Amino acid sequence: MRIMVTGADGYIGQGVVDQLLQRGHDVIAASFGVVVSPHSGLVNYTGDVFEYCFDDAPVPDVLLHLAWRDGFKHNEVSHLEDLSKHYVFIRRALEAGVRHVAVMGSMHEVGYHEGVIDSRTPCNPTTPYGVAKNALRQLTFELCRKYDAKIQWLRGFYLVSSDGRGESIFSKIVRAERENKQEFPFTSGRCKYDFLPYDKFCEYTALTVTQDTVDGIINICSGMPVSLGDYIEKFLIENNFNIRLAYGKYPDRPYDSPCLWGDDTKLKTILDLCGEGHE
Structure with missing residues (x-):
């Protein structure tokens, strides 16, 4: 398949592009930075994703829209400023003939929920x-309904990595x-995610x-709640870190669910459809 990935040089984008290339797909990596890979099938588009011209290249089989500014800063006004740009970009892709759109969502779109x-x-x-x-x-x-296109809304939950990239608490x-800091200021750690x-x-x-069998809202998750404190304590042990959590230095955020x-x-x-096991 030919898959266009926006935000390809981002925190999630780099890992997803690598996975797609490993599985033999062709990838159009659209981002401000160049994506480098040892695998074949990679074409870079560098520049403003919102200005990408679909008329100048073959129509991708799938548009995977990951690009998002200030993703770890939940209260930035840029999220609202960019909303119309995301909408117009996806509409232009559909107008150009894309019939399979996947967009990275977030559990934060649900708001407070227990x-x-x-x-x-x-x-x-x-x-x-x-x-x-x-x-x-x-x-x-609504756009995909209008253009009779498949829509997959990938609702992401909490990612964990030990490479220091991104702006998550783990990073x-x-x-x-x-x-070499001795303590990391922390919340109560009791909330489960x-x-x-x-x-x-x-x-x-x-x-x-x-795959195009399962569509709609799809949770990219583990399916299990674990307390933030317990998970990070395990994370520290697995990575042989010396730093310790300083509980109670910050209050739990009011919009975070217990x-x-x-x-x-x-x-x-x-x-199961892909023949892959799951934990």
């Missing part, structure tokens, strides 16, 4: 990031460890967008 999140869970986001993601989801579903802990290792997240995303996780039923179906 319990499992599935495709029918009502959304009531409370941050500019969540509001913008949720609005784009609604707009994209910040890695950088603090590298700086759905965590997925980076490599698995990228693998599951690649497998999801290269316990939420994703329903992974659709994801398990996809893994």
Whole structure:
């Protein structure tokens, strides 16, 4: 398949592009930076993704839209400023003939919620990031209905990696460890979330967008709630880190649920269809 990946040089994009190339797909990597890979089938488009001209290249079989500014800064106004750009970009792709659109969403578009999140869970986001993601989801579903295109909304939960990239709490802990800091200021750590290792997240995303049996809202998740404190303590041990958590230095965020996780039923179906095992 020929798959266009926007935000290809980003935190998630690099891992997903690698997974797609490993599986033999051709990738149009659209981003500000050049993506380098030892695998064949990679074509780079460098520049503003929103200005990409679909008329100048073959129409991709799949558009995987990962590009998003300030993804770890939930209260930035840029999320709202860019919303119309995302909408116009996806509309232009559909007008050019793309008939399979996948967009990376977020569990933050649901807003405050306690319990499992599935495709029918009502959304009531409370941050500019969540509001913008949720609005784009609604707009994209309507666009794909209008153009008779397949839509996969990939609702991402919490990614975990030990390479220090990105701005997640895990990345910040890695950088603090590298700086030989003794403590990492932390919340109560009691809230329970759905965590997925980076490599698995990228693998599951690649497998999801290269099949067309399962569509709609698809949770990219583990399907299990684990307390943030317990998960990070395990993370510290697995990586032989010396830094320790300083509990209670920061309050829990008011929009964070005490316990939420994703329903992974659709994801398990996809893994079964692809002949992949799941934990």
